[in-house]
Amino acid sequence: MYQSFSMELAGRTLTVDVNRVGKQANGCAFMHYGDTTVLCTATASEKPREGIDFFPLSVEYEEKLYAVGKIPGGFNKREGKASENAILTSRVIDRPMRPLFPKDYRNDVTLNNMVMSVDPACRPELVAMLGSAIATSISDIPFCGPCATTQVGMVDGELIINPSQEQWKNGDLNLTVASTSEKVIMIEAGANEIPEAQMIEAIYKAHEINQTIIAFINKMVAEVGKEKHSYTSCAIPDEMFEAMKEIVTPAEMEVAVFTDEKQVREENIRVIREKLEEAFADKEEWLPILGEALYQYQKKTVRKMILKDQKRPDGRAITQIRPLAAEVDLIPRVHGSAMFTRGQTQICTVTTLAPLSEVQKIDGLDANETSKRYMHHYNFPSYSVGETKPSRGPGRREIGHGALAEKALVPVIPSEEEFPYAIRTVSETFESNGSTSQASICASTMSLMAAGVPIKKQVAGISCGLVTGETDDDYIVLTDIQGLEDFFGDMDFKVAGTHDGITAIQMDIKIHGLTRPIVEEAIKRTKEAREYILNEIMTPCIAAPRAEVGEYAPKIISIQIDPEKIGDVVGQRGKTINEIIARTGVKIDITDDGKVSVCGTDAAMMDSAVEMIKIITTEFEEGQIFKGKVVSIKEFGAFIEFAPGKEGMVHISKISKDRIKCVEDVLTLGDKVTVVCLGKDKMGRTSFSMKDVAQA
Numbered sequence: 001m002y003q004s005f006s007m008e009l010a011g012r013t014l015t016v017d018v019n020r021v022g023k024q025a026n027g028c029a030f031m032h033y034g035d036t037t038v039l040c041t042a043t044a045s046e047k048p049r050e051g052i053d054f055f056p057l058s059v060e061y062e063e064k065l066y067a068v069g070k071i072p073g074g075f076n077k078r079e080g081k082a083s084e085n086a087i088l089t090s091r092v093i094d095r096p097m098r099p100l101f102p103k104d105y106r107n108d109v110t111l112n113n114m115v116m117s118v119d120p121a122c123r124p125e126l127v128a129m130l131g132s133a134i135a136t137s138i139s140d141i142p143f144c145g146p147c148a149t150t151q152v153g154m155v156d157g158e159l160i161i162n163p164s165q166e167q168w169k170n171g172d173l174n175l176t177v178a179s180t181s182e183k184v185i186m187i188e189a190g191a192n193e194i195p196e197a198q199m200i201e202a203i204y205k206a207h208e209i210n211q212t213i214i215a216f217i218n219k220m221v222a223e224v225g226k227e228k229h230s231y232t233s234c235a236i237p238d239e240m241f242e243a244m245k246e247i248v249t250p251a252e253m254e255v256a257v258f259t260d261e262k263q264v265r266e267e268n269i270r271v272i273r274e275k276l277e278e279a280f281a282d283k284e285e286w287l288p289i290l291g292e293a294l295y296q297y298q299k300k301t302v303r304k305m306i307l308k309d310q311k312r313p314d315g316r317a318i319t320q321i322r323p324l325a326a327e328v329d330l331i332p333r334v335h336g337s338a339m340f341t342r343g344q345t346q347i348c349t350v351t352t353l354a355p356l357s358e359v360q361k362i363d364g365l366d367a368n369e370t371s372k373r374y375m376h377h378y379n380f381p382s383y384s385v386g387e388t389k390p391s392r393g394p395g396r397r398e399i400g401h402g403a404l405a406e407k408a409l410v411p412v413i414p415s416e417e418e419f420p421y422a423i424r425t426v427s428e429t430f431e432s433n434g435s436t437s438q439a440s441i442c443a444s445t446m447s448l449m450a451a452g453v454p455i456k457k458q459v460a461g462i463s464c465g466l467v468t469g470e471t472d473d474d475y476i477v478l479t480d481i482q483g484l485e486d487f488f489g490d491m492d493f494k495v496a497g498t499h500d501g502i503t504a505i506q507m508d509i510k511i512h513g514l515t516r517p518i519v520e521e522a523i524k525r526t527k528e529a530r531e532y533i534l535n536e537i538m539t540p541c542i543a544a545p546r547a548e549v550g551e552y553a554p555k556i557i558s559i560q561i562d563p564e565k566i567g568d569v570v571g572q573r574g575k576t577i578n579e580i581i582a583r584t585g586v587k588i589d590i591t592d593d594g595k596v597s598v599c600g601t602d603a604a605m606m607d608s609a610v611e612m613i614k615i616i617t618t619e620f621e622e623g624q625i626f627k628g629k630v631v632s633i634k635e636f637g638a639f640i641e642f643a644p645g646k647e648g649m650v651h652i653s654k655i656s657k658d659r660i661k662c663v664e665d666v667l668t669l670g671d672k673v674t675v676v677c678l679g680k681d682k683m684g685r686t687s688f689s690m691k692d693v694a695q696a
Contacts, residue, residue: 007216010162018224027139031131035119040131041112044141048106048232053292055105057098061089061128062114068365083364089125091400093132096178096186099510100144104235118365121164126151137217140226148213149178150206159202169368177206181214183513190407193501196523236293240286247279248272253301260314262344262433299488306467313484321480321529326541328450335553336451340443344433349443351425351451353553355599357589358422374413375424376406378440384429401437408441408496408504412456420558420597434482435463441496449542452549458538461496462529464522465489477521479529495526556599557610563594565617571645579644584609612643620686622679630671633663654689
């Protein structure tokens with residue numbers, strides 16, 4: 001018999017079925033929130049994976065299109081690779097849960113979340129986050145949980161707990177907060193310039209809700225939870241550490257890592273490793289784990305330097321930012337480019353503009369989101385960290401960093417009405433030593449401005465780190481962490497925003513949560529650093545968006561036509577619009593409400609296309625002057641084409657002031673002529689004249 005557990009959560013019922021399905025998984029939670037249904041499972045291998053020095057956790061979020069009554073597009077008609085939303089959801093599930101598994105655990109663990117039904121009022125992403133935590137907590141997999149997740153939106157200044165899909169998309173805040181019973185362990189946010197104090201209020205409102213969910217999970221664990229299984233510890237033996245300290249003293253290790261040059265530090269560590277390998281040549285059981293042991297030795301050394309001596313590896317003060325530089329227009333012929341450098345982190349962002357027909361189409365579970373006009377992509381090649389490996393396309397990290405930068409910049413992107421372009425920014429990592437995602441936000445802001453995109457405000461990003469001691473009060477927050485401080489520290493707290501508020505947050509930690517004073521100090525530090533970057537670096541480089549798009553960027557003219565005339569512009573089977581495009585070389589987009597965008601690089605051709613569209617959609621009135629081409633000659637007159645699919649007739653008596661016997665005496669096919677509209681004739685047809693143009 002299966003058991004069901006229910007609780008009221010944000011005005012809706014959350015129900016968890018245990019032992020109803022998925023009984024062979026280590027843990028399974030069949031989740032129901034409103035009509036949203038997600039199957040969440042946790043499985044672990046029986047033995048640790050050999051030859052690795054990390055915890056092999058895999059998180060999957062599977063979007064089944066039958067959940068929203070869709071058949072997948074394309075020829076295959078089945079779900080393919082994970083969507084960007086699925087990848088980002090998997091990352092948000094992974095980040096709070098990974099630190100809660102034992103640090104010496106090396107068994108493979110997979111958390112799988114399959115979305116089977118979607119209620120627009122209950123976001124499936126949230127249900128999967130809760131389900132992963134529940135499935136793991138009730139399983140026999142070692143886990144220092146439970147943890148819980150709450151999402152917070154904001155509509156008209158009011159905080160909304162676990163908002164619907166529509167409220168999430170159209171509100172001013174998208175905040176996801178995960179907590180244990182004591183501390184916040186993960187923050188992910190996109191915001192429309194939310195002030196710091198209001199953001200902290202929202203974070204701890206979510207933290208309060210999480211406590212009620214944790215009490216619910218604890219009740220489930222008490223009734224149906226399995227006993228945690230034993231495992232083979234992969235911890236480094238204490239005697240190995242002691243032997244290493246005799247060969248390489250803590251003072252020698254401190255000298256090796258105390259440098260602001262990444263390459264120098266890596267060379268120092270290489271020499272130390274060779275020395276240890278030589279000393280441990282007869283210790284065959286130690287050699288396979290020497291890399292992990294050396295990592296742990298460096299970590300303890302760096303943490304001691306920072307926490308006890310308040311010394312950073314590169315000699316900076318605790319609140320000091322690395323040397324900064326910014327420039328624009330370094331790449332010729334692209335629509336916009338900028339480079340931002342912070343220490344040994346360097347990002348170049350290139351902006352590309354295109355007509356709205358090139359927006360990204362989205363085929364997902366959210367019916368409200370079918371396209372994306374602003375796209376930010378981030379690339380992290382191996383040469384940026386001095387390594388060599390083949391490029392296999394963007395991984396989850398690259399997709400996550402690109403999405404974070406996109407989230408930070410969306411609030412300042414102009415509307416379609418203000419700027420009728422599809423916009424793509426691509427951040428190329430030239431060099432990396434910490435917080436490239438935040439550098440990409442700075443570079444992208446300047447690149448957009450250089451491209452002539454009228455963004456509302458500048459956005460900058462910075463990251464803070466953390467080193468903690470034995471108690472909650474023993475900690476140091478570090479402004480602008482470099483790679484070493486990220487690897488060996490406890491936190492990577494990224495915050496982006498304008499002068500007026502926060503636009504994005506992403507917090508990763510390696511410990512079991514942060515106290516409120518740490519969260520508040522990190523947000524305060526990032527605010528101070530952000531102001532400095534905006535005022536002292538970015539504004540002097542480029543203070544405002546350029547008045548016009550660049551020479552090589554497409555230009556767009558927008559006009560409004562009567563929606564009833566759209567068919568006239570398009571023509572039968574697209575004949576008319578294709579003829580306009582063929583003659584002028586422009587791109588034309590028409591929306592259902594009659595908004596027409598003409599895109600091109602030749603101003604004269606764009607004007608010509610616009611004129612054709614106006615002629616096609618305008619009723620001829622007496623006195624109007626038109627230019628056209630003779631396309632047909634009859635005994636009684638000539639037919640003049642003013643635009644593709646739009647013709648009028650000039651009677652033979654209206655061709656010349658002199659009497660003519662034959663139309664061909666004056667006109668030949670292809671002649672360019674100017675005519676004036678005379679109004680309707682007796683048969684209701686529009687009549688034109690060549691001879692009366694001067695009088696008009």
